[in-house]
Amino acid sequence: MADDTTDTKSSNQMWGGRFASGPDAIMEEINASIGFDKKLFAQDIRGSIAHATMLAHQGIISAEDKDKIVHGLNTILSEIESGNFEFSRQLEDIHMNVEARLATLIGPAAGRLHTARSRNDQVALDFRLWVKEELQKTEQMLTRLIAAFLDRAAEHAESVMPGFTHLQTAQPVTFGHHCMAYVEMFGRDRSRVRHAIEHLDESPIGAAALAGTGYPIDRHMTAKALGFREPTRNSIDTVSDRDFAIEFLSIAAIAGMHLSRLAEEIVIWSTPQFGFVRLSDAFSTGSSIMPQKKNPDAAELVRAKTGRINGSLVALLTIMKGLPLAYSKDMQEDKEQVFDAAESLELAIAAMTGMVRDMTVNTARMKAAAGSGYSTATDLADWLVREAGLPFRDAHHVTGRAVALAESKGCDLAELPLSDLQAIHPDITDKVYDVLTVEASVASRKSFGGTAPSEVRKQIAFWRARN
Numbered sequence: 001m002a003d004d005t006t007d008t009k010s011s012n013q014m015w016g017g018r019f020a021s022g023p024d025a026i027m028e029e030i031n032a033s034i035g036f037d038k039k040l041f042a043q044d045i046r047g048s049i050a051h052a053t054m055l056a057h058q059g060i061i062s063a064e065d066k067d068k069i070v071h072g073l074n075t076i077l078s079e080i081e082s083g084n085f086e087f088s089r090q091l092e093d094i095h096m097n098v099e100a101r102l103a104t105l106i107g108p109a110a111g112r113l114h115t116a117r118s119r120n121d122q123v124a125l126d127f128r129l130w131v132k133e134e135l136q137k138t139e140q141m142l143t144r145l146i147a148a149f150l151d152r153a154a155e156h157a158e159s160v161m162p163g164f165t166h167l168q169t170a171q172p173v174t175f176g177h178h179c180m181a182y183v184e185m186f187g188r189d190r191s192r193v194r195h196a197i198e199h200l201d202e203s204p205i206g207a208a209a210l211a212g213t214g215y216p217i218d219r220h221m222t223a224k225a226l227g228f229r230e231p232t233r234n235s236i237d238t239v240s241d242r243d244f245a246i247e248f249l250s251i252a253a254i255a256g257m258h259l260s261r262l263a264e265e266i267v268i269w270s271t272p273q274f275g276f277v278r279l280s281d282a283f284s285t286g287s288s289i290m291p292q293k294k295n296p297d298a299a300e301l302v303r304a305k306t307g308r309i310n311g312s313l314v315a316l317l318t319i320m321k322g323l324p325l326a327y328s329k330d331m332q333e334d335k336e337q338v339f340d341a342a343e344s345l346e347l348a349i350a351a352m353t354g355m356v357r358d359m360t361v362n363t364a365r366m367k368a369a370a371g372s373g374y375s376t377a378t379d380l381a382d383w384l385v386r387e388a389g390l391p392f393r394d395a396h397h398v399t400g401r402a403v404a405l406a407e408s409k410g411c412d413l414a415e416l417p418l419s420d421l422q423a424i425h426p427d428i429t430d431k432v433y434d435v436l437t438v439e440a441s442v443a444s445r446k447s448f449g450g451t452a453p454s455e456v457r458k459q460i461a462f463w464r465a466r467n
Contacts, residue, residue: 031329032089034097036336038080043129044094045077047122050225051205052113058216060116065109072106073098094126095119116215117208120239120327124204127335129226131248134342135197141349142190142255146183146467148356150460153179157456160438161276161366162375169373172438175366177451180459182262187463189255196251200244203228207238210326240326242316245338249313252345256306259348263299266355270296275365280358283351298351305344312337370438374403374413379435379444388427398425412436 049070056066076098079085091097103110156175163173203223206213212235219231232238269276283298316337319330377399384395401424406413414436421428434440446452449459 028089031092033093033332033335034087034089034091036339037094037123037126038087038097039335039339040094040123040126040130041080041098042077043126043133044098044122045073047125047129047205047226048098048113049073050222051117053225054218054222055112055115055215057221058218060215060217061112065112068106068109069102069113072102072110075105076101093119093123095122116213116217117205118210118239120209121204121207121235124207124239124241125226127242127338128200128204128244131244131338132197132200134338135193135200135248135251138251138255138342138345138349139190139193139197141346141353142186142193143467145349145353145356146186146190146463148353149179149183149186150463150467152176152356152361153183153456154460156361156363157460158453159361159363159366160370160442162370162372163451169369169375171378172370172375172441173445173451174442174453174456175361175363176453176456176460177442180456180463182258183459183463185258186255189251189258192251192254196244196247198229199247201229202232203230204232204238204241206231207235210236210239236326240323240328240331242320242331242334245334246313246316246320248338249309249316249341252309252341253306253313256309256345256348259352260303260306262352263303266299266359267296267303270294270299270359274369275362276369277362278360279355280360282358283355298355302348302351305348308344309341312341367438371412371414374406376413376436376438376441377403379441380413380432382444383432383435384425384428387429387431388425390425390427 052061052066052069052073055061056063061069076085079101085101087097088100091100099110099113102113153176156179157177159175160172161175161178162169163171163178203219203226205222205226206217206219223229223231232241266277266279268274270279279294279296279298284294284296316334319333323330380402381392381395381399384390384398385392388395390398402413402416402421405420405424406416409416414433418428418430421432435444442451442453444452446455449455
């Protein structure tokens with residue numbers, strides 16, 4: 001007996017203090033998913049009601065049993081929503097928790113619910129329904145973010161700011177035009193969301209474990225009842241497919257990247273060195289030691305959330321990459337990644353929408369910075385091409401000499417005397433000064449999609465009509 005006792009203690013120590021009962025406890029810990037998949041309770045119950053209704057319609061179960069099942073499921077839904085449902089880890093997942101409670105409520109009729117289905121197609125249905133609803137929510141949130149940018153763009157269609165390449169002053173643009181760049185980005189994100197909804201709009205229920213079922217079910221009926229366009233067309237692919245989850249994470253990662261780029265600009269713009277924008281107190285914090293500080297924490301956290309979303313995408317791609325058809329238990333690890341990414345994306349979009357609407361734009365500071373770094377140099381080169389007939393490469397060379405001279409004198413191009421400009425090229429006239437202001441520069445960019453205020457307003461009108 002002593003030897004047996006020693007072996008048990010040794011075994012428990014080997015498994016670790018958390019798993020006092022040995023391997024069985026470890027199996028329960030690694031196998032249970034109720035800790036996170038209980039989030040799918042509404043989708044699980046909705047799918048079961050549709051399935052039971054179809055079974056009764058097809059004569060597979062009685063109408064009496066169907067009514068008991070539906071009533072019991074609605075009772076469970078109310079219990080969960082009110083916080084009066086006790087989830088059990090021993091029952092592993094949301095499906096078994098609901099089914100066990102249903103058996104307690106209605107007795108043997110509960111056992112008929114699982115006819116012609118498997119947990120494989122059941123979880124595929126629940127998860128697909130949840131992702132579809134999350135995509136619809138994301139679409140609405142992106143629409144609100146786009147609307148916020150459209151309002152700021154309309155407000156600042158003529159507000160001049162420096163446009164950057166390599167984070168160096170390049171050419172003057174308007175803040176409205178800059179805002180519209182993000183409208184385009186988030187508009188593409190919304191298009192991807194809509195396409196993803198179309199891709200996943202197929203009902204998995206009825207694929208059963210992997211081969212379909214011999215019962216005379218009507219998969220088109222359940223698809224319609226659950227709001228899907230049609231049922232899936234291959235039972236093996238149905239239970240092994242997580243493309244819809246990966247596509248959601250891909251969309252989230254791209255949108256997160258766009259949000260992060262914007263967050264980075266807000267962080268830079270709100271520094272005293274730039275001073276382009278000031279965030280409201282609602283989206284800033286102070287320092288614990290430096291009373292003068294106002295930190296753009298909300299923007300920084302949006303930037304950080306992108307890393308979490310990217311990690312979720314890589315994790316699920318890695319989980320799925322080596323799985324043979326059809327279902328493998330590895331796929332239980334899909335949901336936490338999607339749930340976390342969805343929460344991060346929702347929070348990031350909401351925070352960014354608030355920041356865009358609340359921030360104060362310092363138009364005077366932007367305009368002063370717009371003329372720095374000889375941002376109208378290209379306008380001088382273009383004038384030489386139009387008015388003096390120079391080839392652009394020659395005009396580029398002449399402009400470079402003018403910039404060098406202005407640098408040596410510590411002045412802007414518009415401040416160079418005409419005699420200095422004519423010494424560089426004799427065909428330059430005093431009309432050149434008409435194009436060397438930042439206002440003239442942006443007003444001249446009237447090409448389709450350009451920064452001229454008139455073009456910015458056209459694009460705002462276009463987007464308002466489709467938003």
